Amino acid sequence: MIIFVDMDEVIADAYQAHIDIYNQEFNAQIKAEECHGREFWQCVPQEHQQSIKDHTRRDGFFQDLKIIEGSQEVLTELSKKHEVYIASAAMEFPQSLREKSDWxxxxxxxxxxxxxxxxxxKHVLKGDVLIDDRSKNLGPFDGRSIMFTSPHNMNVTSFERANSWKDIADKLL
Amino acid sequence: MIIFVDMDEVIADAYQAHIDIYNQEFNAQIKAEECHGREFWQCVPQEHQQSIKDHTRRDGFFQDLKIIEGSQEVLTELSKKHEVYIASAAMEFPQSLREKSDWxxxxxxxxxxxxxxxxxxKHVLKGDVLIDDRSKNLGPFDGRSIMFTSPHNMNVTSFERANSWKDIADKLL
Structure with missing residues (x-):
C-alpha cells in the first residue's frame, strides 16, 4: 500500500509555531483552543495578520518545528509494512526546501x-492513502483521504478523520 | 493532458556541465560524442571517477546549468495547451533543492x-506523458513514456524517443 503523509500540521506542528512566535512578539497569550475552525492569522487583529502570513518565509521557521505527538512511532511501524512517502506542498517557499529535507x-x-x-x-500523486490537514489536497486524491485534525480544520466534515497518530495506527496498522 | 518534464538532461544540461568541470580541472579535452552509451564518469580513468560523482554535491552545480536548446520555447507553447509539471528526482542532493527552484x-x-x-x-506520479532521460523513471510510468536523448542513453531502445525539443514539439504540439 502506498501512503502519502503531509508534513505541516500532520508530523510538524506549524500551527503551534505560528502561535508561539506571535505570542512572543506581540506579548499575547493566545491558545490553540481559541482558534478552532480558523487559520491562525484569522485569530489576531487585522493589523497583525500580515505578520503571521510572513512567518513561513522566515529562515528557520520550518527547521524549528516541533514534532506532532506520536508521528515518529506510528510512521516507524507503518514504514515497515507499507510504502510511506512524505509529501509536502513546499514549493511556494524556496527557503523551506532545504529546511524540510534537514528536518x-x-x-x-x-x-x-x-x-x-x-x-x-498534490493532484498528481498516485497512491492508496493520503493523510493531510487540507481539503484542497484531500479532495482531488483518488484513494482514501484521511483528514488529520488541526485547529484550522475542526469544522470540516467531508472527510474521514484522524484526531491523533493513535487514530492513524488504529486505522492502518 | 498532464505532462511531466524532467530537469537534468532534458531542460538542464548536467552532462555537459560534468564534462566542462572535468576538462577544466584535469586539463582534458573530452567531448560528449566520445561518451555515447555511457555515464560521463565511465569515460574517465578510474582514479578520477569519484570526483565526477561528487560534482552533484557541490554548491552551485545545479544553479549554473545551461538550458537544453529549444526547451524554453517548446515548454512555453506546451504550457498554454497542457498541464505541464517539472518533476526532478532531487532529494538525494539537499543543496540542490533551492538551486533548482531558483533556476x-x-x-x-x-x-x-x-x-x-x-x-x-517518480513511481508515484499520475499523468499522461513523462519526458525523461532515465529508464528507471520511464519504465514504471503508467502513461506515455518519452526518452529524451542524452549521451548516456544512446543505446537504450525500449522507449519512444525524442532527440530534441523540436521532436517533442512535433509529437505533442
Missing part, C-alpha cells in the same frame, strides 16, 4: 530521500 | 511553483 533527516531518518516529495500541489 | 524561477518562470515537483523517485 526529515533529523527526525524521520527512516524515511529515505527516495520517499520524500516536495511539490506545489 | 526554474530564472529560466522557466512561466512554470509556477504549483507545477514543480522535487522528489526521490
Amino acid at each position: 526529515l533527516d533529523e527526525f524521520f531518518p527512516f524515511i529515505s530521500w527516495q520517499n520524500r516529495i516536495l511539490c506545489g500541489n | 526554474l524561477d530564472e529560466f522557466f518562470p512561466f512554470i509556477s511553483w504549483q507545477n514543480r515537483i522535487l522528489c526521490g523517485n
Whole structure:
C-alpha cells in the first residue's frame, strides 16, 4: 500500500509555531483552543495578520518545528509494512526546501530521500492513502483521504478523520 | 493532458556541465560524442571517477546549468495547451533543492511553483506523458513514456524517443 503523509500540521506542528512566535512578539497569550475552525492569522487583529502570513518565509521557521505527538512511532511501524512517502506542498517557499529535507533527516531518518516529495500541489500523486490537514489536497486524491485534525480544520466534515497518530495506527496498522 | 518534464538532461544540461568541470580541472579535452552509451564518469580513468560523482554535491552545480536548446520555447507553447509539471528526482542532493527552484524561477518562470515537483523517485506520479532521460523513471510510468536523448542513453531502445525539443514539439504540439 502506498501512503502519502503531509508534513505541516500532520508530523510538524506549524500551527503551534505560528502561535508561539506571535505570542512572543506581540506579548499575547493566545491558545490553540481559541482558534478552532480558523487559520491562525484569522485569530489576531487585522493589523497583525500580515505578520503571521510572513512567518513561513522566515529562515528557520520550518527547521524549528516541533514534532506532532506520536508521528515518529506510528510512521516507524507503518514504514515497515507499507510504502510511506512524505509529501509536502513546499514549493511556494524556496527557503523551506532545504529546511524540510534537514528536518526529515533529523527526525524521520527512516524515511529515505527516495520517499520524500516536495511539490506545489498534490493532484498528481498516485497512491492508496493520503493523510493531510487540507481539503484542497484531500479532495482531488483518488484513494482514501484521511483528514488529520488541526485547529484550522475542526469544522470540516467531508472527510474521514484522524484526531491523533493513535487514530492513524488504529486505522492502518 | 498532464505532462511531466524532467530537469537534468532534458531542460538542464548536467552532462555537459560534468564534462566542462572535468576538462577544466584535469586539463582534458573530452567531448560528449566520445561518451555515447555511457555515464560521463565511465569515460574517465578510474582514479578520477569519484570526483565526477561528487560534482552533484557541490554548491552551485545545479544553479549554473545551461538550458537544453529549444526547451524554453517548446515548454512555453506546451504550457498554454497542457498541464505541464517539472518533476526532478532531487532529494538525494539537499543543496540542490533551492538551486533548482531558483533556476526554474530564472529560466522557466512561466512554470509556477504549483507545477514543480522535487522528489526521490517518480513511481508515484499520475499523468499522461513523462519526458525523461532515465529508464528507471520511464519504465514504471503508467502513461506515455518519452526518452529524451542524452549521451548516456544512446543505446537504450525500449522507449519512444525524442532527440530534441523540436521532436517533442512535433509529437505533442
